[in-house]
Amino acid sequence: MNPSVNGSRKHHAQHTVVAIVEDKPGVLMRVASLFRRRGFNIESLTVGHSEAPGLSRMTIVVDGASAPVEQVEKQLYKLIDVVKVTDLSQEEMVARELVLLKVRCNNVNRHELLEIANVFRADVVDMATNSLILQVVGDEDKIDGLVKMCEPYGIRELSRTGRIAMVRGAKTTTVHEPEPEKIAKFHATQGRRVEGELPFSSD
Amino acid sequence: MARLTGAQMVLESLQREGVDTIFGYPGGVVLPLYDTLPQYPNIRHVLVRHEQGAAHMADGYARASGKMGVCLGTSGPGATNLVTGICTSWMDSTPVFALTGNVTRSLLGKDGFQEADITGITHSITKHNYLVMRPEEIPLSIREAAHICQTGRPGPVLVDIPKDVFQEEAEFDWPEQINLRGYKPTTEGHAGMIRRAAELINQATRPIIIAGHGVIWGDAHNELVELAEKADIPVITTFLGIGAFPESHDLSYGWLGMHGMFYANMAADHADLVIAIGMRFDDRAMGRFKDFNPGVKIVHIDIDPAEIGKNFPTAVPIVGNAKNVLPRLSDLTTEAEHQDWRGWIDQVREEHPSLHIRESRRMLPQYVVRTLYEETNGDATIVTGVGQHQMWAGQHYFYKRPRQLVTSGGLGTMGFELPAAIGAQIALPDAETWAICGDGGFQMTLQEMAVLVDENLPVKIAVFNNGYLGMIRQWQQLFYDKNLVSTAMTQPDFCKLADAYGIRAIRVETKAEVAPAIREAREHKGPILIDFQIDQEENVWPMVPAGAALSETIEAPAEELAR
Numbered sequence: 001m002n003p004s005v006n007g008s009r010k011h012h013a014q015h016t017v018v019a020i021v022e023d024k025p026g027v028l029m030r031v032a033s034l035f036r037r038r039g040f041n042i043e044s045l046t047v048g049h050s051e052a053p054g055l056s057r058m059t060i061v062v063d064g065a066s067a068p069v070e071q072v073e074k075q076l077y078k079l080i081d082v083v084k085v086t087d088l089s090q091e092e093m094v095a096r097e098l099v100l101l102k103v104r105c106n107n108v109n110r111h112e113l114l115e116i117a118n119v120f121r122a123d124v125v126d127m128a129t130n131s132l133i134l135q136v137v138g139d140e141d142k143i144d145g146l147v148k149m150c151e152p153y154g155i156r157e158l159s160r161t162g163r164i165a166m167v168r169g170a171k172t173t174t175v176h177e178p179e180p181e182k183i184a185k186f187h188a189t190q191g192r193r194v195e196g197e198l199p200f201s202s203d
Numbered sequence: 204m205a206r207l208t209g210a211q212m213v214l215e216s217l218q219r220e221g222v223d224t225i226f227g228y229p230g231g232v233v234l235p236l237y238d239t240l241p242q243y244p245n246i247r248h249v250l251v252r253h254e255q256g257a258a259h260m261a262d263g264y265a266r267a268s269g270k271m272g273v274c275l276g277t278s279g280p281g282a283t284n285l286v287t288g289i290c291t292s293w294m295d296s297t298p299v300f301a302l303t304g305n306v307t308r309s310l311l312g313k314d315g316f317q318e319a320d321i322t323g324i325t326h327s328i329t330k331h332n333y334l335v336m337r338p339e340e341i342p343l344s345i346r347e348a349a350h351i352c353q354t355g356r357p358g359p360v361l362v363d364i365p366k367d368v369f370q371e372e373a374e375f376d377w378p379e380q381i382n383l384r385g386y387k388p389t390t391e392g393h394a395g396m397i398r399r400a401a402e403l404i405n406q407a408t409r410p411i412i413i414a415g416h417g418v419i420w421g422d423a424h425n426e427l428v429e430l431a432e433k434a435d436i437p438v439i440t441t442f443l444g445i446g447a448f449p450e451s452h453d454l455s456y457g458w459l460g461m462h463g464m465f466y467a468n469m470a471a472d473h474a475d476l477v478i479a480i481g482m483r484f485d486d487r488a489m490g491r492f493k494d495f496n497p498g499v500k501i502v503h504i505d506i507d508p509a510e511i512g513k514n515f516p517t518a519v520p521i522v523g524n525a526k527n528v529l530p531r532l533s534d535l536t537t538e539a540e541h542q543d544w545r546g547w548i549d550q551v552r553e554e555h556p557s558l559h560i561r562e563s564r565r566m567l568p569q570y571v572v573r574t575l576y577e578e579t580n581g582d583a584t585i586v587t588g589v590g591q592h593q594m595w596a597g598q599h600y601f602y603k604r605p606r607q608l609v610t611s612g613g614l615g616t617m618g619f620e621l622p623a624a625i626g627a628q629i630a631l632p633d634a635e636t637w638a639i640c641g642d643g644g645f646q647m648t649l650q651e652m653a654v655l656v657d658e659n660l661p662v663k664i665a666v667f668n669n670g671y672l673g674m675i676r677q678w679q680q681l682f683y684d685k686n687l688v689s690t691a692m693t694q695p696d697f698c699k700l701a702d703a704y705g706i707r708a709i710r711v712e713t714k715a716e717v718a719p720a721i722r723e724a725r726e727h728k729g730p731i732l733i734d735f736q737i738d739q740e741e742n743v744w745p746m747v748p749a750g751a752a753l754s755e756t757i758e759a760p761a762e763e764l765a766r
């Protein structure tokens with residue numbers, strides 16, 4: 001069974017690393033390829049916009065047993081598109097994950113399931129005659145707990161976003177280094193597809 | 204600002220980056236660029252015979268001169284043929300700029316004719332790469348790429364440009380500045396760490412310096428001599444560090460590793476302090492990590508923080524350019540003498556000389572290298588392939604200056620020798636350049652002899668013809684119970700091959716002919732090939748067997764010495 005479902009994850013061996021990266025085509029591949037090549041195991045990786053235009057934020061949960069986190073950080077830094085790396089495991093952090101869970105149910109047991117959802121503060125976001133979708137936000141323990149409780153009913157589908165995290169308090173892990181306008185403009189389109197009709201030629 | 208085509212922008216930008224030579228090969232998608240080349244007469248285009256040759260030439264050019272080397276290939280097979288060469292410079296951190304064409308933008312991603320995702324393919328073997336989708340992005344892409352290529356820890360970059368981007372016009376706007384938030388190499392070295400390193404040096408009784416390739420790239424050889432002399436520290440180098448410290452110096456004790464000198468390995472293994480400068484603790488240099496000199500303290504100076512602590516725990520890490528760190532370190536070290544320690548190494552060297560060449564009627568390869576050393580007064584630039592001949596070239600020629608030995612270490616790319624020698628000769632037209640070739644490796648890129656003729660380059664080719672993939676034969680003999688499988692080779696007549704290309708050739712079958720042939724080659728103005736039919740069975744010694752520790756270095760067995 002997938003260890004992330006039965007709740008037996010080894011929390012102690014994980015590192016939560018946040019990388020602030022240039023929002024450019026290929027950056028995800030560069031990071032993923034680095035992890036594969038160096039043999040660093042990724043437990044989860046999420047990426048999305050950050051508060052700064054042109055910069056994305058990646059949260060990578062690394063299996064600490066597969067690599068010293070220091071090497072992970074240093075190797076990440078070597079990628080030109082990676083601007084800043086922080087190991088949040090060293091900090092007091094808030095870590096969250098969102099999960100959608102499609103659970104089998106019927107008229108008899110639906111009520112019980114709704115009770116469980118309630119205890120875990122999960123939202124019911126869809127309901128059909130023989131299934132419902134629960135949405136829950138929380139840390140992995142809470143999510144693992146909910147998943148475990150739902151298992152007897154039959155989990156039809158499970159989708160987890162992977163962890164996102166932030167340091168508690170006023171401290172941040174962001175980058176305050178806007179680029180000169182011209183360079184920002186260049187970096188904004190660099191490597192991106194051009195829209196519209198393009199010439200055709202076969203060589 | 205002028206309106207230029209993408210092709211003009213590429214050449215204009217490269218010219219502004221100081222590029223004077225491109226090693227390349229044409230194809231459909233780079234035709235607009237070739238069409239434009241005559242407009243830039245200051246850029247010399249060298250037409251290679253295989254794109255791998257172009258990449259190795261750019262690499263040889265870079266290693267011999269310290270300047271960025273540029274290679275060019277068309278889309279698809281042209282680009283993929285560059286890959287071996289790019290990876291060769293990636294492993295040895297040399298500044299090579301690869302330029303490729305790609306299919307026109309409307310076909311990108313649609314498996315267009317001769318489309319290869321070369322940026323994807325080279326992600327893991329370049330410092331960075333660019334796919335340029337608009338002509339106006341060319342100048343800054345090239346500027347950034349060239350900057351990344353040559354600064355910090357040098358390394359290859361690749362810029363991929365679709366055909367129609369070469370053709371489209373736009374304003375040429377040369378960026379006065381660049382700004383890379385994610386790329387700021389640390390070059391200065393932390394003052395506190397330098398102080399701690401100096402303290403360790405001042406306390407050490409058996410210090411040793413291991414100087415690597417980074418000393419050469421940091422142009423820090425003089426600074427290294429200064430530190431070594433002031434604190435009286437014996438110096439050994441890695442294989443790629445050869446030339447970082449003059450081998451004629453009293454404090455020089457050769458190089459360490461799998462085929463390093465016995466006394467260098469013992470010195471590294473008995474030191475109480477290793478000062479590692481611009482070297483990355485490669486397994487071929489260090490032997491079995493866990494049994495390397497237990498208890499030794501390591502000071503590691505390297506421009507790449509990721510190298511520090513990667514293979515060995517470090518007592519004092521110093522991230523910075525050796526050029527900047529070494530003088531500051533010298534300032535803080537006290538003058539010292541390490542007579543006992545040097546005496547100990549001298550004694551080991553006396554008992555285990557490693558570089559002694561035995562009397563023999565056979566044409567020993569070591570003898571050929573040593574004769575070459577003597578005949579050239581130790582001044583030639585030596586470029587090698589990979590294998591036994593490479594090790595002998597490293598052992599039996601004595602190097603006095605950085606960049607004098609050009610060789611593929613990390614990737615160990617056979618076929619590097621001839622094209623890299625061509626690049627080195629073009630970079631330094633007045634330097635006497637010898638390509639020491641394996642008879643196996645030579646056949647991987649020998650078509651580049653045509654370039655010698657095209658460009659009228661006086662490269663001297665010395666083929667070490669042992670009829671074997673010698674290094675592999677040695678392993679089969681030593682570790683696979685003499686089961687020689689697929690390592691003997693029926694060789695072509697190398698002299699006839701040279702002749703076919705219009706290159707003079709000499710065959711050397713006996714020891715007595717070695718020196719005269721070398722003299723003849725040196726007197727000859729143009730390129731020349733010498734087919735040295737060396738002893739076939741000779742092995743490289745000393746040797747740290749695969750997986751063994753430096754302390755387990757083996758010397759030539761008696762029965763081999765009796766041959």
Ligand SMILES: Cc1cc2nc3c(=O)[nH]c(=O)nc-3n(C[C@H](O)[C@H](O)[C@H](O)COP(=O)(O)OP(=O)(O)OC[C@H]3O[C@@H](n4cnc5c(N)ncnc54)[C@H](O)[C@@H]3O)c2cc1C
Pocket residue numbers: 294295296355356357414415416417418420421422440441442443444458459460461462463480481482483484485487488504505506507510523524525526589590593611612613614615616
């Ligand atoms: C058949 C064969 C046998 C071999 N046998 C041996 C052997 O016996 N012994 C041996 O040593 N090697 C041997 N090699 C080569 C070996 O594989 C490695 O290539 C070599 O040891 C690497 O040397 P290096 O660490 O000095 O150079 P590199 O791998 O080029 O590393 C250079 C280091 O310097 C750093 N650097 C770069 N610029 C600077 C700067 N300005 N300031 C500070 N640091 C800088 C870089 O970050 C990097 O860490 C062999 C190779 C082959 C093919």
Ligand SMILES: Cc1ncc(C[n+]2csc(CCOP(=O)(O)OP(=O)(O)O)c2C)c(N)n1
Pocket residue numbers: 588589590591592593614615616617618640641642643644645667669671672673674675
């Ligand atoms: C491209 C490539 N293929 C295979 C090897 C493995 N290899 C290392 S040394 C060697 C033998 C080289 O033979 P030769 O060029 O004749 O040199 P010699 O060892 O005989 O001096 C081989 C096959 C390699 N290093 N590079």
Ligand SMILES: [Mg+2]
Pocket residue numbers: 641642643667668669670671672673
């Ligand atoms: Mg051979």
